Amino acid sequence: MEEPRIGVYVCWCGTNIAKMVDVEQVAREMGNLPNVVISKNYKYMCSDPGQDMIIKDIKENNLNRIVVAACSPRIHELTFRKALAHAGLNPYLFEMANIREQNSWVHTDKALATDKAKALISAAITRVNFHEPLEKRTVEINPATLVIGGGIAGLSAALEIADAGNKVYLFEKSDHLGGIVADLDLTFPNLYPAQQFIEPMIARVQNHERIQVLLNTIPENISGYVGNFTMKLGMNGQSAEIQFGNIIVATGLKPFDPAQIPEYGYKRFPDVITSLEFEKMLKSGNIKTHSGRTPEHVAILHCVGSRNNNYHPFCSRTCCMTALKFANQVRSAIPGANIYEIYADMRAIGKGAEEFYAQSSRKDIMFLMYDQRNDLPIIRRALKSEKCNLLIDFHELLSGEDIEVRADLVVLMTSMEAQENAKEIARTVGISMCGNSFYIEKHPKLDPVATTTEGVYIVGSCQSPKDIPDSVSQAKAAAARVLASIAVGNVEVEVITANVNEDLCCGCQTCISVCPYTAIHYESDNKVSCVNEILCKGCGTCGSTCPTGAIKPRHFTDQQILSQIEGMMKAVKTRLVEIESQEV
Amino acid sequence: MDFQPTILSFLCNWCSYTGADLAGTSRMKYAPNIKIIRVMCSGRIDPTFVLKAFKEGTDGILICGCHPGDCHYVEGNYKCLRRFHLLQKYIKQMGIHPDRLKLAWVSASEGKQFAELADEMTETVSKLGAAKINECMEVTLY
Numbered sequence: 001m002e003e004p005r006i007g008v009y010v011c012w013c014g015t016n017i018a019k020m021v022d023v024e025q026v027a028r029e030m031g032n033l034p035n036v037v038i039s040k041n042y043k044y045m046c047s048d049p050g051q052d053m054i055i056k057d058i059k060e061n062n063l064n065r066i067v068v069a070a071c072s073p074r075i076h077e078l079t080f081r082k083a084l085a086h087a088g089l090n091p092y093l094f095e096m097a098n099i100r101e102q103n104s105w106v107h108t109d110k111a112l113a114t115d116k117a118k119a120l121i122s123a124a125i126t127r128v129n130f131h132e133p134l135e136k137r138t139v140e141i142n143p144a145t146l147v148i149g150g151g152i153a154g155l156s157a158a159l160e161i162a163d164a165g166n167k168v169y170l171f172e173k174s175d176h177l178g179g180i181v182a183d184l185d186l187t188f189p190n191l192y193p194a195q196q197f198i199e200p201m202i203a204r205v206q207n208h209e210r211i212q213v214l215l216n217t218i219p220e221n222i223s224g225y226v227g228n229f230t231m232k233l234g235m236n237g238q239s240a241e242i243q244f245g246n247i248i249v250a251t252g253l254k255p256f257d258p259a260q261i262p263e264y265g266y267k268r269f270p271d272v273i274t275s276l277e278f279e280k281m282l283k284s285g286n287i288k289t290h291s292g293r294t295p296e297h298v299a300i301l302h303c304v305g306s307r308n309n310n311y312h313p314f315c316s317r318t319c320c321m322t323a324l325k326f327a328n329q330v331r332s333a334i335p336g337a338n339i340y341e342i343y344a345d346m347r348a349i350g351k352g353a354e355e356f357y358a359q360s361s362r363k364d365i366m367f368l369m370y371d372q373r374n375d376l377p378i379i380r381r382a383l384k385s386e387k388c389n390l391l392i393d394f395h396e397l398l399s400g401e402d403i404e405v406r407a408d409l410v411v412l413m414t415s416m417e418a419q420e421n422a423k424e425i426a427r428t429v430g431i432s433m434c435g436n437s438f439y440i441e442k443h444p445k446l447d448p449v450a451t452t453t454e455g456v457y458i459v460g461s462c463q464s465p466k467d468i469p470d471s472v473s474q475a476k477a478a479a480a481r482v483l484a485s486i487a488v489g490n491v492e493v494e495v496i497t498a499n500v501n502e503d504l505c506c507g508c509q510t511c512i513s514v515c516p517y518t519a520i521h522y523e524s525d526n527k528v529s530c531v532n533e534i535l536c537k538g539c540g541t542c543g544s545t546c547p548t549g550a551i552k553p554r555h556f557t558d559q560q561i562l563s564q565i566e567g568m569m570k571a572v573k574t575r576l577v578e579i580e581s582q583e584v
Numbered sequence: 585m586d587f588q589p590t591i592l593s594f595l596c597n598w599c600s601y602t603g604a605d606l607a608g609t610s611r612m613k614y615a616p617n618i619k620i621i622r623v624m625c626s627g628r629i630d631p632t633f634v635l636k637a638f639k640e641g642t643d644g645i646l647i648c649g650c651h652p653g654d655c656h657y658v659e660g661n662y663k664c665l666r667r668f669h670l671l672q673k674y675i676k677q678m679g680i681h682p683d684r685l686k687l688a689w690v691s692a693s694e695g696k697q698f699a700e701l702a703d704e705m706t707e708t709v710s711k712l713g714a715a716k717i718n719e720c721m722e723v724t725l726y
Contacts, residue, residue, distance in 0.1 A: 106613055116616045432691075434693040553624070561633055565633060570640075
């Protein structure tokens with residue numbers, strides 16, 4: 001192995017790191033470690049001048065290893081690997097020390113945070129000595145795409161990809177396409193009928209020569225990786241196999257069950273209905289109470305199950321505007337009705353929404369505010385003499401008074417929540433969920449439709465509640481990503497896989513028993529284990545099981561991790577000696 | 585100066601390392617004694633890493649992986665769990681208190697839980713004081 005010549009770069013990240021870590025001192029001290037040729041600090045290492053500095057130093061000083069101490073490798077590892085490649089160095093001869101997310105942002109004592117930064121960087125430097133160049137593998141992209149979910153997001157994505165000339169498999173778990181939008185009457189803020197745009201879309205998808213719709217079907221048994229996924233299907237008693245290169249998850253959401261909130265009497269009182277039930281009523285053109293009367297008083301209750309820690313802490317995003325839409329529709333259908341919007345905060349987000357709120361507030365609608373965190377309204381049956389079906393008691397915040405609102409019909413603006421099978425789908429396609437079961441995007445701002453699993457995208461409300469335009473935008477964004485990958489034709493895949501040193505392998509086959517991907521097989525001729533690097537995903541479990549150290553998980557080898565531990569502890573011990581000598 | 589323990593923390597890339605990053609992006613605060621080493625999966629954590637870390641002088645080790653059933657690599661965390669139980673028995677023979685080695689599940693959304701774990705572990709190990717390996721064991725270590 002050539003003599004390591006290491007370049008170390010400590011990033012300030014503006015003040016994000018520099019205000020809690022003495023970056024200059026750190027860079028100076030790291031310069032004294034073995035094999036470190038250059039050690040610098042700079043304001044923004046990820047910026048073009050920062051990257052250019054690395055590239056220039058590699059060329060001028062024959063550096064063959066680079067350490068950048070900056071943010072999390074989850075954010076910029078790829079950026080710097082590319083910079084190395086630019087300079088003609090293998091991108092894996094690089095290690096990142098996370099001194100922002102896991103240091104400067106979480107600590108309050110500058111001296112201690114500086115010491116910790118030194119330990120983390122020292123660990124990275126010691127480790128990078130043992131890095132080996134790895135060759136990128138490219139795999140071809142199968143142009144077929146799997147879209148999971150036949151709501152508006154799934155339909156939009158499927159059409160976009162199929163119109164560009166590619167095969168799409170569209171899976172829908174129910175017996176019809178259209179999702180929640182197909183159940184809506186008018187849409188906010190311009191009161192445009194949902195049927196007018198969803199039905200032509202459904203028809204186009206159903207008649208599209210390149211889209212294969214599979215109703216009543218949930219995907220399972222997906223294997224493979226970006227570009228080359230395979231799914232086994234049990235169709236009509238026969239087993240079949242389909243292949244595709246990318247997956248778009250558009251599984252949407254489902255309404256919260258308001259029967260969980262005892263105060264509202266849903267299911268106990270037939271005239272307390274959910275927003276989706278009311279949509280159905282509006283679609284039929286007949287706003288009636290359970291007994292068939294035209295309601296004189298209609299109350300619309302907001303935030304049912306949303307923004308309340310007992311149910312869901314998040315805002316469901318679309319209900320406020322839907323509630324205003326309901327008020328407008330009731331006003332047109334029953335001009336003399338008393339309409340009450342019982343709300344917590346009016347959230348008019350998006351184009352035209354605030355204007356819609358302003359227009360609606362001039363339509364003789366009573367807006368009443370309640371405390372949805374601590375003091376939920378109570379719905380009770382009215383006496384005959386009250387001349388209404390129900391009464392709603394609550395403390396009205398704007399007037400500061402306890403009031404009683406008459407209602408013949410109460411519409412609960414139910415929260416939206418993740419699908420019941422969200423977890424199974426996540427497992428099938430290999431993505432993660434956050435605490436409330438919505439899927440996690442790769443980057444909340446810069447990569448909102450991708451996931452940490454290459455070739456798997458999330459669009460629409462499976463990521464968080466969304467309105468129609470947002471869902472469609474995401475679907476088309478993901479479709480564009482998929483089409484781009486199809487246009488390029490191949491993709492570079494991770495090379496962090498395991499390989500076997502046949503001279504050391506004793507043929508015990510322990511690795512085979514622990515591999516979750518059946519990526520290792522036994523070659524009886526040579527009596528050794530052998531890794532199929534296409535199937536291996538690089539977890540490294542085999543490496544920690546192998547009794548002879550024959551199997552090596554690339555980029556996370558025993559030597560690399562052990563040296564990282566050594567480097568870390570060496571810095572800690574050096575510091576302890578310093579402290580002791582100062583105290584003496 | 586009070587005793588400041590050193591705690592190495594092995595985190596899996598997909599859940600726990602992401603969770604620790606989240607603690608950072610959410611600007612939660614925890615003890616600086618925790619120093620993190622990333623592995624792809626908690627199943628990668630070779631018993632040697634743990635023994636090596638104690639030999640090099642760490643006072644505690646915190647291993648975190650994905651919650652059972654949520655492992656990015658299907659079941660690496662279960663493999664880690666099995667080794668953990670054996671390792672706890674083994675380090676006792678080395679003269680190391682089993683509380684110095686902890687295994688916990690931290691998901692990508694549990695930044696707060698990670699910060700709390702880091703503080704708890706620091707407190708536990710601070711009380712135990714500096715770790716010391718039985719002399720007779722030292723020679724056998726990697």
